[in-house]
Amino acid sequence: MKKERISNNVIRRLPMYLRKLDDLIAHGVDRISSNELGKQMGFTPSQIRQDFSCFGEFGQQGYGYRVTELREQVARILGMKQGFTVIIVGVGNMGHALIKNFGFDAQGFKLTAAFDSSPDLIGKVIDGVPIYDSETLNAWCKENPTDIAVLTVPSVIARDMAKTLADCGVKGIWNFTNIELELDRPEVRVENIHFSDSLLYLGYIINESENEKNSPTH
Amino acid sequence: MKKERISNNVIRRLPMYLRKLDDLIAHGVDRISSNELGKQMGFTPSQIRQDFSCFGEFGQQGYGYRVTELREQVARILGMKQGFTVIIVGVGNMGHALIKNFGFDAQGFKLTAAFDSSPDLIGKVIDGVPIYDSETLNAWCKENPTDIAVLTVPSVIARDMAKTLADCGVKGIWNFTNIELELDRPEVRVENIHFSDSLLYLGYIINESENEKNSPTH
Numbered sequence: 001m002k003k004e005r006i007s008n009n010v011i012r013r014l015p016m017y018l019r020k021l022d023d024l025i026a027h028g029v030d031r032i033s034s035n036e037l038g039k040q041m042g043f044t045p046s047q048i049r050q051d052f053s054c055f056g057e058f059g060q061q062g063y064g065y066r067v068t069e070l071r072e073q074v075a076r077i078l079g080m081k082q083g084f085t086v087i088i089v090g091v092g093n094m095g096h097a098l099i100k101n102f103g104f105d106a107q108g109f110k111l112t113a114a115f116d117s118s119p120d121l122i123g124k125v126i127d128g129v130p131i132y133d134s135e136t137l138n139a140w141c142k143e144n145p146t147d148i149a150v151l152t153v154p155s156v157i158a159r160d161m162a163k164t165l166a167d168c169g170v171k172g173i174w175n176f177t178n179i180e181l182e183l184d185r186p187e188v189r190v191e192n193i194h195f196s197d198s199l200l201y202l203g204y205i206i207n208e209s210e211n212e213k214n215s216p217t218h
Numbered sequence: 219m220k221k222e223r224i225s226n227n228v229i230r231r232l233p234m235y236l237r238k239l240d241d242l243i244a245h246g247v248d249r250i251s252s253n254e255l256g257k258q259m260g261f262t263p264s265q266i267r268q269d270f271s272c273f274g275e276f277g278q279q280g281y282g283y284r285v286t287e288l289r290e291q292v293a294r295i296l297g298m299k300q301g302f303t304v305i306i307v308g309v310g311n312m313g314h315a316l317i318k319n320f321g322f323d324a325q326g327f328k329l330t331a332a333f334d335s336s337p338d339l340i341g342k343v344i345d346g347v348p349i350y351d352s353e354t355l356n357a358w359c360k361e362n363p364t365d366i367a368v369l370t371v372p373s374v375i376a377r378d379m380a381k382t383l384a385d386c387g388v389k390g391i392w393n394f395t396n397i398e399l400e401l402d403r404p405e406v407r408v409e410n411i412h413f414s415d416s417l418l419y420l421g422y423i424i425n426e427s428e429n430e431k432n433s434p435t436h
Binding site for chain 2: 007008009010011012014015016018019041042043044046047050077078079080082084092093094096097098100101102103107108109147148155171172174177178187189191192193194195196197198199200201202203204205206207209210
């Protein structure tokens with residue numbers, strides 16, 4: 001079966017669809033039309049149909065999408081049942097926060113170890129995750145093939161560490177540093193996290209409420 | 219001038235447009251058609267035109283969008299020059315990480331103070347941000363009207379703290395806890411951060427590379 005290449009931009013929208021579908025399931029919604037889904041998510045119905053058509057036909061004309069089935073397909077396409085192995089590199093504040101509070105398991109990822117250079121941390125175990133010496137990263141990865149490295153080191157060493165990780169054979173780097181990584185290694189995918197998208201949205205909706213409150217017609 | 223109400227879903231895409239436009243500017247692109255912008259971002263040209271048409275005409279038929287001008291407009295609509303005041307509530311790992319590494323200033327927000335209940339933290343100053351006792355939150359906010367509270371407290375106290383913050387008169391809560399806040403206060407906007415969207419995307423593109431590598435035609 002020839003699989004059509006799906007645009008990365010469609011893929012980027014899949015986690016949003018996933019959350020929306022989970023929400024619909026939680027509210028007992030069995031099926032939904034592309035019109036209604038578009039309305040709830042602010043896309044045109046044709047954008048919705050185009051996004052889903054890329055990976056096969058989930059919907060039926062005049063019937064809409066079966067929510068549970070669509071949710072399963074989206075999760076499958078995202079590879080959520082893949083069991084990717086993850087390490088955290090840099091156990092400062094952000095690294096700690098991710099170990100303690102981000103549910104890697106719930107998203108289908110396996111957090112296997114963390115690395116830091118601080119003698120105060122090396123040898124400790126945080127919430128079941130052992131912390132090893134960054135110096136041993138390469139040797140450790142040889143024994144424990146690792147799919148994804150979460151990069152939470154200080155910015156000044158971000159580029160060097162990214163290179164080390166590429167040498168360790170990781171397939172992807174989830175970059176929490178503010179540094180734009182310029183890896184000359186196309187086989188290593190880099191994904192930057194953008195906190196600001198969410199804050200800017202919040203700023204907008206607050207602004208909008210204010211304007212409504214202050215409008216003379218209100 | 220009557221301002222049309224813009225769908226929140228369009229607004230949610232504005233930070234993405236902003237990053238894209240910054241990227242185009244950095245690459246010396248002066249203008250871009252809705253076709254090309256759509257191609258680069260994976261939207262249909264009509265989705266692009268619809269998104270931008272909501273807040274006035276930026277594009278010219280047959281000429282496209284002026285990138286710098288469009289970027290300015292998007293920033294303006296997002297209210298990035300508003301100077302919203304922000305406090306961080308909960309100076310654990312995530313709170314620390316945000317104080318130290320998230321550029322509130324660069325996004326147009328003013329981080330004025332942080333709050334925690336730990337005697338070890340109260341009275342300290344981290345990167346210029348004073349940490350006060352959470353007990354004084356209400357009194358402090360009366361003196362220092364605050365637009366946004368970043369909620370980075372432990373999950374067990376998230377709901378109670380959100381109520382306190384609503385009583386303090388904040389207009390928005392940027393929620394980093396895993397708790398779904400059910401505030402009975404429509405005037406307080408809540409925005410949840412979703413780290414997982416970004417990790418799921420990374421998982422997908424890794425998967426895709428693997429499949430290509432293993433495909434017999436490769």
